[in-house]
Amino acid sequence: MSKYHSDQPIQEVNSDEFNRGVFVNDFIEILANFEGTENYIVGLFAKWGLGKTSVVNLILEKLNSENSFCTVYVSAWAFGGDYEKILRDILEQIYQKIENKSTKTKRGRFGKCLSKIAKAELPFELDTELDLNGGGRAETKISSGKIANTARYIGEILSSTDNITKARKRVEESIERSRKKVIVFIDDLDRLEGRRIMEILRIINTIADYGGMTYVLPFDKRYVCSAIKECLPDGQSGDEFIEKIIQVPINLPALTQEKINKVMFNKLNLLLSEYHIFVSSEEISRFQKLYFGGVDRYLTSPRDINKLINVLKFKLPSANGEINIIDTIILEIVRVFDELLYEIIKKNRELMIKQVNTFSQRYLMDSDNKSRKDDADKMLSSLNELQKQTIRGLFPAIDTLYTNMSSLNSEELRRNQRLAAENYFDLYFASLDEEDGISDKKIIQLLQLSDKPKKLREALVRLVNQNNFDIAIKTMIDRIELVENKLEFCKALLDLVEVFPSKHTISNFMLSPIATIIFRIDDILKDSDTKLDDYISLLDYNYEASRVDTIPLLIREVVIYSQKGNNRKEIDLTKDEVEFYKKHALEVIRGLAEQDKIPLNTSDDYAFIYSYWVEFGNKTESFEYVKRHIKMGDQAVDFISQFLGKGTELGKNDYHRTDFNESTYKRIDECVNPEYIYNILIHDEKYKALCNSKKEELISIEDSTDEKNGWKSEFSKVGNEHTDEFRLVVARRFMYFYENAVQDR
Incomplete structure (x- = not known):
């Protein structure tokens, strides 16, 4: 794996991505044309980040390959802008490269050593008694602070005697003997504060008459001029000062x-x-x-x-x-x-x-x-x-x-x-939160588990929840070609929604989780060569799991979308295949009836299983089932309430029941004999008084309030169907429609 870029300048021409070689050659030619005894201060101007130091390194690489030059590189920032240290380092580097030895005398080096010792931590406390005479008694008290200060003082004395003037003279003589051109690069001036920059520029200007020495100063001219302005006399600009110091101003060519x-x-x-x-x-x-x-x-x-x-x-x-x-x-x-x-x-x-x-x-x-x-x-x-x-x-x-x-x-x-x-x-903008989002990478891994049913189900439950469900399903469908066993995958998805708090919950006009899965099954199985067998297998799978609410949804999907001419993509089944499916669905419904599992008072949307029972079989079967189970008034009202619609205000998720109207009455009439329900109600003390109600006495479930009767909207919320208030409203409307239907006959 490649490394991160540390923003360090390049060191060699092989790393030159911006083709600076032409400029480097031109720059070296300028240096080569300087007379051996001449002295210059060259400014190499460029903004921060444009590669000044990289260019300097390329120049150094080429100059170092030629014997006629002696090159020195100093980072002013590395020395904290201390001009004396910078000057000492320049002189030391030159002398080392030409004479292969240090400019410092033994005395000076010893002084430097003492200064370093003075900064070190001494191995005893500030005040320590020592046995200096060897008599076994500590009779002498020594302060470590005094020792350190004394060593520092002596070191500074010895070092100062080894001064810059002597070092300069030795360097001048060495340059003259070698007849080499010395090129000194002082980099990173534009990282210093104005005062430090001024000190360095002044000392360079003072010593620039060394024979055969040229100073190259790469810096951001705009920054330096601004930084030194406060250190200049009133009326003098930074540009004017730089013009006096720099004899050869050169701009690093801009990068296109x-x-x-x-x-x-x-x-x-x-x-x-x-x-x-x-x-x-x-x-x-x-x-x-x-x-x-x-x-x-x-x-x-x-x-x-x-x-x-x-x-x-x-x-x-x-x-x-x-x-x-x-x-x-x-x-x-x-x-x-x-x-x-x-x-x-x-x-x-x-x-x-x-x-x-x-x-x-x-x-x-x-x-x-x-x-x-x-x-x-x-x-x-x-x-x-x-x-x-x-x-x-x-x-x-x-x-x-x-x-x-x-x-x-x-x-x-x-x-x-x-x-x-x-x-x-x-x-x-944030790390993936799998409570509300889902990793697409993990989805891809999950899809490849369709031939491992147990692992597939474990992964689905682990990754998919009701919050990220919608985007997860869409992502799966986008990559459904990765699924090897598509039928098994459909079964696993149906199993998944069973663990949701409410698989029938509708949010923001979106399908409920169970409806979404069933709707997407068509997309998953679209390329199957065994569609009829697949749909029947899904029906049987849910029958064996006693998922009564899922079965009518599966049936509806096949019945509706196997019809030709629908707006959405059709399920590709022949007419005979559809008829075979209906016969099998009827057997499944009858099996549920035998187990007494057909809904009698659900608040969810699967009571329409009665419609398929009648369509695929006959009304007698469904009516006999109702007569066997519905005996009391409350049971009768709860049964007919299943057939009410649901609605909500735009942008809200709190669903309410819609009114019992003529359409609702007809749906019930298709499945059972309404007379049977009516007779139960009129023989129940709770409901018999509702007979022969007038139209104006009917209360609308859909109205948010009915001030005349004091009904509140809360009673119509889905889930409140089993309250006395709701039952009375529904019973009155049912009895009204039944009585008028009988009169019409």
Whole structure:
């Protein structure tokens, strides 16, 4: 695995990605043309991050291969800007390279040694009594602090006698004898504060008359001029001071955006290859459109490239397979180089994406996008053109507001794991929370377990819950070709929803979990060569598990979507195959009836099993079943309440029962003899007074309030069907419709 870029400058020409070789050759030619006895201060100007030190290293590499030069490199920042230490180091390096020995005398080296000892921790306390005479008694008291101070003082005296003047003279004589040109590079001036920079520039200017010595100072001129301004007399600018010091000003050639892009793409391609990340041609085209649409302007230097590649080395391995790679790269560029824009994107989720699964309360009634457009205008008004184009490129919901062409396809965004997809947006800003989201990588691993039923079920229960269920199912269907045993996979999904708190719960106009599974079974089995056997097998599987509520849903799916001419993809069964399925379904229903499992008072949506019982068999069977079980008034009302519809207000999840109307009465009439139900009610003390009610006496379940009768909406909530209030309302309406139906006959 490749290493992270430490932002260290390159050391050799083989690492030169920006083809600085031409400039290096030109620069060395300038140095070579200086007379041996001349002295110059050369300024090599470039902004931070553009590779000044890398260029210096390339120059040093080439100069060191030629015997006529003696090169010295010093980092002013490494010495803390201490000009005396810097000067000493320069002289020492020159003398070492020419004479192969130190400029320091023995006396000076001893003084330096004492200074180091003085800084060391002594092996005794501050005040210690010692036996110096060997008499066995500690009669002498010594302070370690005094010893340290004394050693430091003596060291400074000895070192000072070995002064810079003597070292300079020895170096001058050595240079003259060698006839070499000495090139001294003092780097990192632009990392120091102004006062330190001024001290170094002044000392260089003072000693620049050494014969055959040239100083090269690479720095960011804009920063240095600004930093030293406060140290200059009033009226003198930093530029003026630099012009007096620098005799040969040279600008490092700017890197073209084309060159920066080329190097960035090379590194990015290597990174994608290293992590085995494949990007489709369509996605590459989208990246080019986004990148060259303005995002490339965030990258202006080699340092920017290295910073981005380091970030992507961390991000891409975890993003691969979970979120869109192109959106990840673009968003990371924004995060690293434009924190303001990144925060705007992060905080405007509801505006940026077109929500489908969970409806936005803010834009729920915004069918013409007026509110969204107003909010988008306000957001974009504070951004520059580059930022606007980046947002519009990443979010079709925003782009569509300003163009006549809509590129918004929620399913396509989801399949491509895009930042603009509601199920993936949050994953770009935080670690995957599998309570509400799900790992696409783990989904792929799960799909490959279809031939291992036990492990498959364990993985489903572990990974999929009611919160992440919808996106999990869609992701599975997207990759259904990975499933080897599709029938077993369908069974495992049906088993999964059984562990949910409520498999019939409907949320935000979405199908319930059980309805979603059954609806998706058609997609899973679409390429099966044994469709009829598969659907029958699923029916039997749920019969054996006594899942009475699932069986009518399975039957309905086949009966409805095997009919030709439906809007959605049909189930490919012949007419004879459908008839065979119906006969088998009838046997399953009869088997449930024999076990007394057909619903009598459910509040869920599977009472329509009676309709299939009658359609595939006859009304007599279902009516006899009802007569066997329904004997009391409350039982009769609870039975007919099963056939009521459900409804809710727009954007809410609290479902209420709809009114018992003529359509409801007809559905009951198809399955049982209404007279039987009516007779039970009129012989029950609780309900017999409801006979011969007038139309104006009927209470509407759907009305939120009925001030005349004082009924509250709470009583109509699904789950409250077994209260006396609800039963009386339903019984009165049933008896009214029955009595009028008899009169009509």
